[in-house]
Amino acid sequence: MNVIEGYSDKILFVDLSKKNYDVLKLNIEDLKKYLGGKGLGIKLLYDLFDEKITPFSPENPIIIVPGVLMGTNAPCSGRFHAVTISPLTNIVGTSSCGGPFGMELRKNGYEALVIKGVAKEPTFLVIGSDSVEFYSANEIWGKDTRETQYYFENYGVASLAIGPAGENLVRYANVISGHRFLGRCGFGAVFGSKNLKGVVVKKGIYKILPKNEEMFDKIRKKGLNYINRNNFTASLYRNYGTASNVNFTNSKGAMPAYNFQDGADPKSFNLAGENMAKLFNTKHHTCKPCSILCGHKGVVDGKELSVPEYETVTLLGSNLGIFDSAIVAKWNDICGRMGMDTISTGGVLAWAMEAGEKGIFSSNLKFGKGDGIEEVLLDIAHRRGVGDDLAEGVKRLSEKYGGKEFAIHVKGLEISGYDPRAAFGQALSFATANRGGCHLSAYPIGLEVIFDLLNPYSEKGKVEFTVFFENLFNCINSLQVCLFTAFAYLLESPLTKYTPDFLLRFFMNNLSKIAVLLIDYSLYYELWVSVTGLNISKKEFLKAGERIHLLERYLNNRLGVTKKDDILPARLLYEPRKSDKENRLPPLDKMLKRYYKARGYDENGVVSKSKLKDIL
Ligand code: SF4
Structure with a gap:
């Protein structure tokens, strides 16, 4: 061969x-x-x-x-x-x-x-x-x-x-x-x-x-060992999929409900992966090769379907006031067959439901009412009737009909299933993500809400961790390994694993500049070196992640992106969640100023010439 x-x-x-x-x-x-x-x-x-x-x-x-x-x-x-x-x-x-x-x-x-x-x-x-x-x-x-x-x-x-x-x-x-x-x-x-x-x-x-098979085998085994002992990768995601996040996010006010009017609903727990595993008798149905195995399929009303992931149960579920996972699984299947993103589809339906309540958009869509949604999904896919408008996404809909303050998107991309009012780092990360309202750009909410390591309602450390993870996730996405490996590779590395939690929290919240320097990402670096045989240092490896981020931002600058686009919808900046008695809102502007400085952008959010020269 x-x-x-x-x-x-x-x-x-x-x-x-x-x-x-x-x-x-x-x-x-x-x-x-x-x-x-x-x-x-x-x-x-x-x-x-x-x-x-x-x-x-x-x-x-x-x-x-x-x-x-x-x-x-x-x-x-x-x-x-x-x-x-x-x-x-x-x-x-x-x-x-x-x-x-x-x-x-x-x-x-x-x-x-x-x-x-x-x-x-x-x-x-x-x-x-x-x-x-x-x-x-x-x-x-x-x-x-x-x-x-x-x-x-x-x-x-x-x-x-x-x-x-x-x-x-x-x-x-x-x-x-x-x-x-x-x-x-x-x-x-x-x-x-x-x-x-x-x-x-x-x-x-x-x-x-791999160029260096011996080194590769050693690192691969180490990675597998980390994956197989980490609670998320070896247990929660493997057994219940990403929808096991529901129990963390919904209990901490970070799971959108009713077009982000709230960040929690007691009924949202119905949508948790643990419940779907029992209801649908799930089996693995994953990317290949995969050692975490977060994807599942199961039997829904007698039919074998993919089990919806966290983003889908949120955007097609709680965010529409729908708390029946079987209904969400069927809509997920229709979106899959028609070829439509479930996050954006859910964002669009939620906007239309609220716009209908406010009398600025006419359709039969109503929060909590599942009847007729299947037809609307097919209408969107074929651009029939109301579907023709809905096919445009929430940004264009709100520009045409009004309702920009509750059009939940960044840079035109509908925001995924995390409420940034419950995690200030995630607010910054949504605003600065190159492709728009994306949780996978840096995922600080993981540290803030899922792992409970960073205070979610403080701005401390958020710039440092967002910049670091934007860079590292670009490296991981360029190796093309699943981002979920980061749970295992970073949290199971000896320094993190054996440092007591209270000390980790202290460092991460109070000495974040030092804390990010201590994050051990060597497993990714060693995998890349052992496969390619190319000679770059660990520092240069992470620098490549920064380079990718900045080059993407630079192209976006040339396409017109500036500070005006690094913004969250008004609802998420000025309107507290209904169930938050303390009315907490993310101080985006303050964090953004520090972020621009750390990134080498000018005050208008443009990659400075000197930074570009340095990085390219
Ligand atoms: S590669 Fe990642 S997303 Fe795909 S099944 Fe495995 S854990 Fe899930």
């Missing part, structure tokens, strides 16, 4: 307009500076960038990037990234997926796939190690994601596919691979705008081996 040692040097460029393709050489310096995966995707976007590119223009590239750990059997390394200009936010859009496409693309010898142009008619691609074939998709245009993937099985072993939502340019349409999604930022609509129904990849011909 052919072997790739560490990394290949091939990037596949496909032009749909010209129906041709080219294979270009990867610059190894880029791999060193951007690590691969998401980092490489951002660098490729930078190379191709032009301010004139709009989300639906032919020049807008869809960049798919597996990471260098993919195919090595490193724990939880089955994920890949995508990068584009998002039709939902009009800025850089990124998304991660645990489906089989990335692995097979890499086993065909490619470190990245770049697709540009617009096909003349509905088309799908079939990619092999030395070929790209263009096929008519007329026969499957209009089919849902499940039917489409089933059809694609005749052509290869893994695929990306869109459903009707992508074809109809729903701005938050997603892309499926297996049973996982490139969920956020509207990648499905970019596919649709290119008349691209999907991409199939043939069985790969390469075996992927």
